[in-house]
Amino acid sequence: MTIARSRSADQIQTTHVEPAIRALLDRLDPGNRLVGGYQLGYWNADESPADCQGKGLRPALALLSARAAGATPEAGVPAAAAVELAHNFSLLHDDVMDGDTERRHRPTAWTVFGVGPAILAGDALIGLAYEALAEVPGGRPAAQRLAVDVRALVAGQAADLSFERRDDVTLDECLRMAADKTGALLASSCALGAVLYGGPPGLIDGLSRFGRHLGLAFQLVDDLLGIWGAPQRTGKPVGSDLRARKRTVPVVLAVTGGDRAGRSLAELYRSPAPLTDDDVVRASALIEAAGARERTEQWAWQEAERARAELDALDLPDDVRGEFLDIATFITGRDH
Amino acid sequence: MTIARSRSADQIQTTHVEPAIRALLDRLDPGNRLVGGYQLGYWNADESPADCQGKGLRPALALLSARAAGATPEAGVPAAAAVELAHNFSLLHDDVMDGDTERRHRPTAWTVFGVGPAILAGDALIGLAYEALAEVPGGRPAAQRLAVDVRALVAGQAADLSFERRDDVTLDECLRMAADKTGALLASSCALGAVLYGGPPGLIDGLSRFGRHLGLAFQLVDDLLGIWGAPQRTGKPVGSDLRARKRTVPVVLAVTGGDRAGRSLAELYRSPAPLTDDDVVRASALIEAAGARERTEQWAWQEAERARAELDALDLPDDVRGEFLDIATFITGRDH
Numbered sequence: 001m002t003i004a005r006s007r008s009a010d011q012i013q014t015t016h017v018e019p020a021i022r023a024l025l026d027r028l029d030p031g032n033r034l035v036g037g038y039q040l041g042y043w044n045a046d047e048s049p050a051d052c053q054g055k056g057l058r059p060a061l062a063l064l065s066a067r068a069a070g071a072t073p074e075a076g077v078p079a080a081a082a083v084e085l086a087h088n089f090s091l092l093h094d095d096v097m098d099g100d101t102e103r104r105h106r107p108t109a110w111t112v113f114g115v116g117p118a119i120l121a122g123d124a125l126i127g128l129a130y131e132a133l134a135e136v137p138g139g140r141p142a143a144q145r146l147a148v149d150v151r152a153l154v155a156g157q158a159a160d161l162s163f164e165r166r167d168d169v170t171l172d173e174c175l176r177m178a179a180d181k182t183g184a185l186l187a188s189s190c191a192l193g194a195v196l197y198g199g200p201p202g203l204i205d206g207l208s209r210f211g212r213h214l215g216l217a218f219q220l221v222d223d224l225l226g227i228w229g230a231p232q233r234t235g236k237p238v239g240s241d242l243r244a245r246k247r248t249v250p251v252v253l254a255v256t257g258g259d260r261a262g263r264s265l266a267e268l269y270r271s272p273a274p275l276t277d278d279d280v281v282r283a284s285a286l287i288e289a290a291g292a293r294e295r296t297e298q299w300a301w302q303e304a305e306r307a308r309a310e311l312d313a314l315d316l317p318d319d320v321r322g323e324f325l326d327i328a329t330f331i332t333g334r335d336h
Numbered sequence: 337m338t339i340a341r342s343r344s345a346d347q348i349q350t351t352h353v354e355p356a357i358r359a360l361l362d363r364l365d366p367g368n369r370l371v372g373g374y375q376l377g378y379w380n381a382d383e384s385p386a387d388c389q390g391k392g393l394r395p396a397l398a399l400l401s402a403r404a405a406g407a408t409p410e411a412g413v414p415a416a417a418a419v420e421l422a423h424n425f426s427l428l429h430d431d432v433m434d435g436d437t438e439r440r441h442r443p444t445a446w447t448v449f450g451v452g453p454a455i456l457a458g459d460a461l462i463g464l465a466y467e468a469l470a471e472v473p474g475g476r477p478a479a480q481r482l483a484v485d486v487r488a489l490v491a492g493q494a495a496d497l498s499f500e501r502r503d504d505v506t507l508d509e510c511l512r513m514a515a516d517k518t519g520a521l522l523a524s525s526c527a528l529g530a531v532l533y534g535g536p537p538g539l540i541d542g543l544s545r546f547g548r549h550l551g552l553a554f555q556l557v558d559d560l561l562g563i564w565g566a567p568q569r570t571g572k573p574v575g576s577d578l579r580a581r582k583r584t585v586p587v588v589l590a591v592t593g594g595d596r597a598g599r600s601l602a603e604l605y606r607s608p609a610p611l612t613d614d615d616v617v618r619a620s621a622l623i624e625a626a627g628a629r630e631r632t633e634q635w636a637w638q639e640a641e642r643a644r645a646e647l648d649a650l651d652l653p654d655d656v657r658g659e660f661l662d663i664a665t666f667i668t669g670r671d672h
Contacts, residue, residue: 032491
C-alpha cells in the first residue's frame with residue numbers, strides 16, 4: 001500500500017526531509033533525542049536503527065505545497081520537517097492521554113520511556129518544528145499559520161477527551177472535533193510550503209481548505225478502520241476506539257439516529273463496566289445496523305469531493321494537481 | 337515582598353501585558369482556556385476571578401529588554417506575553433511530571449482538571465506564545481530565540497527527571513541542569529524585547545547572558561528555599577524537593593563533598609523507603625553540616641555578580657540598568 005506519487009517526491013523525503021529532521025533531532029539533549037527519534041520511527045529504544053516511520057503524508061503534502069506556489073520541492077523542506085515534527089508531538093501527547101499502548105506496530109513511547117519523558121519529548125519536537133520554520137525566510141507567517149492550526153489540533157484533542165465523559169455529544173460537535181484533530185494539521189501541511197515561498201493568499205487559503213476537508217475525510221476513514229479493521233493501516237488494535245468508549249463519528253451518528261440499534265449502543269456506552277470483547281463486537285454490529293457505517297462512508301466520500309472541488313478552483317501545475325489527487329485518493333482509501 | 341521597579345513598568349503589566357495574554361487565551365477552546373487561565377492565576381476552577389498570578393518577573397524583564405534597545409516598553413508586550421505563556425506551559429507540564437500538588441498556594445492544574453487537560457493546556461499556552469511573536473514584525477528571530485531557549489528548558493527538565501533515578505550526578509551536570517531549567521527562559525525574557533525591536537546583536541547576546549546567569553542565581557536561591565523555607569515565596573511545601581529526592585545543587589554539593597555528612601546524605605538518598613518528616617529534617621541538617629548550604633549561597637552570589645558584570649558591559653539608559661539591577665536584587669533575595 002503505497003501512495004502513487006512521483007519518484008522525485010519520495011526521493012526528496014529520503015534525501016532532504018529525513019536528514020533535515022535528523023539534524024534537528026541532533027540539537028536535543030540525549031534523552032529527548034532518543035525518545036523523539038523512537039517516536040519518529042528512526043530507531044528502537046536501544047537506538048539501533050529501525051524502519052518504523054509513518055506514511056510521510058504530511059511532509060509529502062508540504063513539498064507539494066511549495067511546488068504549488070512555483071517553488072522547487074526543496075523550498076518546502078523546512079515546512080515538511082515542521083509538520084512531521086508537529087504530528088509526532090501530538091501523537092506523543094495523545095498516546096499518554098489516551099493510554100494507548102501500541103502505535104505503528106510498536107509499543108508507544110510512554111510505555112517504553114515513561115510518561116514524563118514522553119511529554120517532554122513532545123514538547124521538544126514541537127519546539128523543533130518552530131525552529132525549523134523560524135530560521136528560514138518566510139518563517140514568520142509560516143510559524144503563525146502552524147501555531148493557529150496546532151491550536152485547533154489541541155482543541156480537537158481536548159474535545160475528544162471531554163467526549164469520553166459525555167453522552168450528549170452532537171454530530172456537529174463530533175465533526176468539528178474530527179476536523180480539528182486531523183484536518184487542522186493537514187491544512188498546515190497543504191499550505192505551509194506555499195507560505196514559506198510567499199505564494200498568493202488565495203492559493204494558500206485554498207490549499208488550506210483542501211487540507212482541512214481532506215483531513216476530515218481521513219479521520220472518518222480512520223474512525224471506520226478503528227472499528228472494522230485494517231490494523232496494518234492504523235497500527236492500532238481493532239476495536240480500541242470502542243473499548244475506550246470514544247465518541248467517534250460512526251458512534252455519534254448511530255446514537256443520535258434515534259432507532260433501536262442506536263439506543264442499544266447508547267446504553268452500552270453508558271454502562272459503567274469495562275467493555276468486554278463481546279461488547280465490542282456487539283457495539284460494531286449495532287453501529288452497522290443503525291446505518292452509521294454507511295453514512296460515515298458517504299460522509300468521508302463527500303469530504304473528499306469537497307477537497308477535490310477546492311483543488312479544482314486553484315491554478316496549479318498539472319503534475320502538482322495530480323499528486324495532490326493521488327494523496328487524496330490514498331487517504332480516503334478508495335484505491336484498496 | 338515587591339520588586340522595586342518603576343511604577344510605569346507595573347502599570348504596563350496591568351494595562352498591556354495581562355490584557356494581551358487574556359486576549360490570546362480567548363482564542364482557545366473553552367476547556368483549554370479554563371485550564372490555561374487557572375494556571376495563569378486569572379480565575380479559579382469555576383472561572384470566578386482569582387488573584388493568584390505569579391510575580392511577573394519574566395514579563396517585567398521582557399518590557400525592560402525592549403527599552404534596553406531604545407523602544408517603548410509597549411513594543412515589548414508581545415515578548416512579555418510570550419515568555420509568561422512559555423513559563424506557564426512549562427509549569428503545567430512539570431507539575432504533571434513531578435506529581436506536585438500545590439503551586440502558588442493553590443492545587444496544581446492537573447490535580448483539579450486531570451492529567452490530560454493539564455498536558456493539553458500546556459500545549460495550548462506554548463502555541464499562543466509563538467502566535468504572539470509570529471504576528472508582529474521582528475517575530476521571526478524572536479520565535480527562533482524563544483524556541484532555542486525552550487529547547488534548553490526542556491533539556492533541563494529532562495535532566496532533572498533523570499537525576500531522580502541516578503546517584504552519580506556530578507556538580508557540573510547539576511549546575512547545567514539548573515541553568516537550563518531556569519536560566520534559559522530568563523535569557524529569553526531579557527533578550528526578546530530587544531530582538532523584536534531589532535536591537536544590535538551585541539546587546540541582545542549580552543542581555544541573554546545576563547538572563548542566564550540571573551536564572552542560575554534564581555534557581556540556586558530556590559533550591560535553598562526549597563529546603564530551608566519561605567513557602568510564601570516558593571508556594572511549595574518546605575522539604576518537598578528533599579522528599580522527592582531531587583538532586584538539587586545543595587544536595588549534589590553535599591554528596592560530592594567527600595565528608596561524613598555528605599556520605600550519610602548519599603546513604604539516605606539511596607534508601608528505597610519513602611522519606612519521613614524526620615528524614616527530611618535530617619537531610620537538611622546533613623546538607624548544612626557538609627557546608628553545602630553556605631557554598632550554594634556563595635554560588636548564587638557569584639552568579640548574581642556575573643549577571644551584573646554582563647549588564648555593566650552593555651550601553652544602557654540609566655533607568656533601564658537600574659530596573660534590571662532591582663530585579664536581580666529581588667531575585668537573589670538580598671533584599672530580605
